[in-house]
Amino acid sequence: MPHVMNTYGRLPVALSHGRGCRVWDTNGREYLDGLGGIAVNTLGHAHPKLVPALQDQIARLIHTSNYYQVPLQEQLAAKLVELSGMTNVFFCNSGLEANEAAIKIARKFGHDKGIEMPEIVVYDKAFHGRSIATLSATGNPKVQAGFGPLVPGFVRIPLNDVAALEEVAKSRPNVVAVFLETIQGEGGVNPARAEYLREVRRVCDERGWLLMIDEVQCGIGRTGKWFAHQWAGIVPDVMPLAKGLGSGVPIGAVVAGPKAANVLQPGNHGTTFGGNPLAMRAGVETLRIMEEDKLLDNAAKVGAALKAGLEREFDGLSGVVEIRGQGLMLGIELDRPCGALLGQALEAGLLMSVTADKVIRIVPPLILSEAEAAEIVTKLAPLVKAFLAAPSP
Numbered sequence: 001m002p003h004v005m006n007t008y009g010r011l012p013v014a015l016s017h018g019r020g021c022r023v024w025d026t027n028g029r030e031y032l033d034g035l036g037g038i039a040v041n042t043l044g045h046a047h048p049k050l051v052p053a054l055q056d057q058i059a060r061l062i063h064t065s066n067y068y069q070v071p072l073q074e075q076l077a078a079k080l081v082e083l084s085g086m087t088n089v090f091f092c093n094s095g096l097e098a099n100e101a102a103i104k105i106a107r108k109f110g111h112d113k114g115i116e117m118p119e120i121v122v123y124d125k126a127f128h129g130r131s132i133a134t135l136s137a138t139g140n141p142k143v144q145a146g147f148g149p150l151v152p153g154f155v156r157i158p159l160n161d162v163a164a165l166e167e168v169a170k171s172r173p174n175v176v177a178v179f180l181e182t183i184q185g186e187g188g189v190n191p192a193r194a195e196y197l198r199e200v201r202r203v204c205d206e207r208g209w210l211l212m213i214d215e216v217q218c219g220i221g222r223t224g225k226w227f228a229h230q231w232a233g234i235v236p237d238v239m240p241l242a243k244g245l246g247s248g249v250p251i252g253a254v255v256a257g258p259k260a261a262n263v264l265q266p267g268n269h270g271t272t273f274g275g276n277p278l279a280m281r282a283g284v285e286t287l288r289i290m291e292e293d294k295l296l297d298n299a300a301k302v303g304a305a306l307k308a309g310l311e312r313e314f315d316g317l318s319g320v321v322e323i324r325g326q327g328l329m330l331g332i333e334l335d336r337p338c339g340a341l342l343g344q345a346l347e348a349g350l351l352m353s354v355t356a357d358k359v360i361r362i363v364p365p366l367i368l369s370e371a372e373a374a375e376i377v378t379k380l381a382p383l384v385k386a387f388l389a390a391p392s393p
């Protein structure tokens, strides 16, 4: 009898260990990891530089609480400030917690300006997490169903539609912030266009709004820059991070620029586990190893090769709507629900995901080699072709 609550549709396999971009199940079968624990395992599995660092940290200190100074927090914060061009960081444990803190910052930012019922602009198909507030910001009726009443204070608009944003600016005097992912992940790998991001930055500056960019999935080098919005040449005021930052050790962070960095004062917000020495060490070492091993360049180069390989196989194929994304965050949209491909890929020795029903998503470790990228294409192409050729059930 199962004792774990039945909250996931799990595949019938248990993974026992991994190395690089390979993992093995408890029966000894090998898989190529095109999922990276959902954009989490930046350095793959059992990375030879990360493992001894984490072993060293576990033997020293795992957790102390935020009653005391945690020098590793300062070290990781300084690095994130350097990489982002922003000013201060709050540490927590997950993506939703980082987004929850961002929402609290936006609301208090509004209250500090005398706006008692502040509103935040959010987007269709957005995903920001599954707490009640972040679920309310999420733009997916399916994950919201059954959990009402949702939290008020969000105004929803379509992505990449400047006119819709201008309309909100004209008609909603209580707006204090715009909150979006640079590339929507769970929503189906939908990029915000660079020109759109620059327009959002302009409107936020004109109106005195905070620009809050959720880089939980697309950040930490995945697109070939540290943060995906950097391709548009903008800097946000608030940037939640999580997934890839700890290479698998749970961690979340909110990076803030000058407009937002001092909104939260002692007593306003906190977390027991957030910023503990183990998670901080994982973050520090992940960023250090990424620089040392030039993983941003690798993500850009191998991602481009992977995209080209997928385009070679799928372009013009009836049933393939679009291949999109950047670096090692790629989506292949089909014209029909394709969740069945998950099990078939597993059978073929490939870990990957399907999101938004119809989008095959590939978010592998950033250490992926070109040979491994080619292998993803070789494993995936025949499955997708057979799936599209089969009569729909």
Ligand SMILES: *Cc1c(COP(=O)(O)O)cnc(C)c1O
Residues within 6 Å of the ligand: 093, 094, 095, 096, 097, 099, 127, 128, 129, 130, 181, 185, 186, 214, 215, 216, 217, 218, 242, 243
């Ligand atoms: C995964 C994700 C979250 C939620 O992160 P959790 O760690 O699962 O709470 C939030 N925002 C984005 C963009 C994500 O991809």
